[in-house]
Amino acid sequence: MKIKIALAGNPNSGKTTLFNALTGSNQFVGNWPGVTVEKKEGRLKKHDNVVIVDLPGIYSLSPYTLEEVVARSFLIQERPDAILNIVDGTNLERNLYLTTQLTELGIPVVVAINMMDVVEKNGDKIRIEALSEALGCKVVEISALRGKGVMEAAEAAVQAASAERTVPMHRFSGAVEHAIAHIEEVAVHGLPEEQQRWYAIKIFERDDKVLGQLGLSETDRAHIAKDIEAAEKELDDDAESIITNERYVYIGSIIHQCYKKKSSGSLTVSDKIDKVVTNRFLALPIFAVIMVIVYYISVTTVGTIATDWANDGVFGDGWHLFGIGSGEYDDAMTEYAKETIWTDEVVSTVQTAKDAGVVGADEVLGSIEDEDFGAFDEAYGSYADALAEDGFDISETVDAAMEEAPDPAAYGVWIPGIPVLVENGLDVIGCADWLKGLILDGIVGGVGAVLGFVPQMLILFIFLAFLESCGYMARIAFVMDRIFRKFGLSGKSFIPMLIGSGCGVPGIMASRTIENERDRRMTIMTTTFIPCGAKLPIIALIATALFGGAWWVAPSAYFLGVAAIVISGIMLKKTKMFAGDPAPFVMELPAYHWPTVGNILRSMWERGWSFIKKAGTIILLSSIVIWAGSCFGMVDGQFVFDAEMELEASLLGMLGNAICWIFAPLGFGNIKAAIATIMGLVAKEEVVGVFGVLDFEGMTQLAAYAFLVFNLLCAPCFAAIGAIRREMNSAKWTWFAIGYQCVFAYGAALVVYQLGMLFTGSGNVIGSIAAFIVLAFVVYMLVRPYKESQTLREKVRVQ
Ligand SMILES: Nc1nc2c(ncn2[C@@H]2O[C@H](COP(=O)(O)OP(=O)(O)OP(=O)(O)O)[C@@H](O)[C@H]2O)c(=O)[nH]1
């Protein structure tokens, strides 16, 4: 027989950490309340017949938000064989409130006091036996994070499942018990005996859901109402408050008996850190600096080194193992370049180009002057086409010279790249040319272009995992709440955004923690503005290829996303559709934890692996489609296949041509950029995949930045659109969300490009006017009064 054990407990008490430890899964863990929003099942290690169910956190069995309903319904309707109640040992008083309710359900309960490592470090003491006696169930101590006592806890729950049910020890005051006894008799005698007490108490509290579920007759209801009113009169309070208060009094007595706090008047370390990072004036600057560092390191510095190796080495010509031989090779190349490549003729051509102001010429020249072949190679790769277009073609000399250049494989330990190996392999078996093209240009080129960015993503994911699990991200939601409450927004909307910087899909799902339906819709619509992991390659590509790795490009993409969310929030809040008071935000700040290295690496790998899987499936397929689209086409009125076909003649080119006019006002009305944008709807990584297959075409920096803006903000990938559809639960709202995102993205890119052109002195009249209209509209929306301004301001002040 299968035994089902539910993990129930307050938000952020460590249920998912325990679930992962017990089942070997990799569910998402973060240091703030409301991480888990769906129930997850897994098999207990070494016990084939035991299923563990991880539930969203709940404070009580009276749910307010969607994810709390998930937890309550599971406990009450599906009735697990046992409940393993996870209790945060550093916050016993509040956590036991739920425990008192769980023991009334008539399901065997085992209480696991978690975070014992912290409790012990604080020098506090919990008397387990006394607690167990007071609650009427077994109590064990664990540390889910350190893996201490976790198996014992699970086994205790398995034991309990087959043993007797838990009998609640707590009795309410006489008047209440009297009413409950009557209710049991009148309304719930048909239910199994062990469930009667819980239902009776809920009826006493006048819980709508339970009353609805039981469907009592009018006479029964009237009868019960009398009993409840009698108790209310005697105790002079409403029924629900009576129950709540009596529970807290009872818990207070338990705490008094069973818990010894080491008295310490001084501030804890968490409090001291919070004094700084949530400081009224310092909080935002500190957040900005942290995110700049995170994006700068992951995209520009360490990230670039890793990505260069992946792109040019593993998915390029090859690389020197541990750098052995690369120094000698560089020296030899520089010597060779001085003699053969950087001829007087080349240098003077580039010099003239630089004087004429051609994009990239100064970079090429600079690398020659520095005698740095690596830099030259990169600059030449990026700008040779742009130079040639303006009549400064140096490719003939350079390409001819490169034919005779020293072979890197002759130095040190050389590992050839995957494309080289594959090509050699295909040559050996005598593969047909078209198939070779498909494999090399389509599959290896397309998938490789995406996989090449995985190291960068992994580095970003390490940072995110650290910030999330140490507890800093929870502070940001808190700080944001303080500011945006003024605009009628709730800080709860920022939690989905923080999760969304990994992937938009869980970000959108995290919106379930928002009770207010209008705020929840608004959050779903704006969450994907934040750059997710898959947008990182686009940012990295543009930052390195067009901005020479300027430090500000990557962080600016993040702040652009934040700004888009804030501006959208304020604008939407002022429309009738979304007007209303911000939901109260009662998140308590979790204590800071040092996350374990294992947990951070696990979280990084979990997110990274899903990208790699995507590269092997959806990106593989779409790379093949793109390759085919660029090889089939119409030449001289005939449909032909030609791997060397001009892009304009191919099917893909025709598609791009048909739509690229749309993007012309944004500065990237070229075929490749249009195709890349469309493919971005399939998966955002595909944007770089397209450039990988079709190779990068010179754009001005401004146009490239507008391209970045548009692709960051426009409709997300299919997977995220699917998530929006599920969470909105309405086709109309889904289309509205996508439409809003695309229009917003278009407006933002238009403003960036047209005003940028104006500042650089090459603006055009119509474009500038359009940009100013967009800007004026946004400013109007931002400053116009709220629809219900009076009530809103009043309420905010009261809070
Ligand atoms: N120090 C310490 N930290 C722990 C322990 N168990 C969990 N944590 C940390 O507590 C935080 C919350 O853990 P989760 O497992 O996500 O909590 P949860 O109960 O699933 O939270 P929700 O899904 O929001 O209900 C994470 O930062 C964990 O690393 C423990 O035994 N000791």
Ligand SMILES: [Mg+2]
């Ligand atoms: Mg959880």
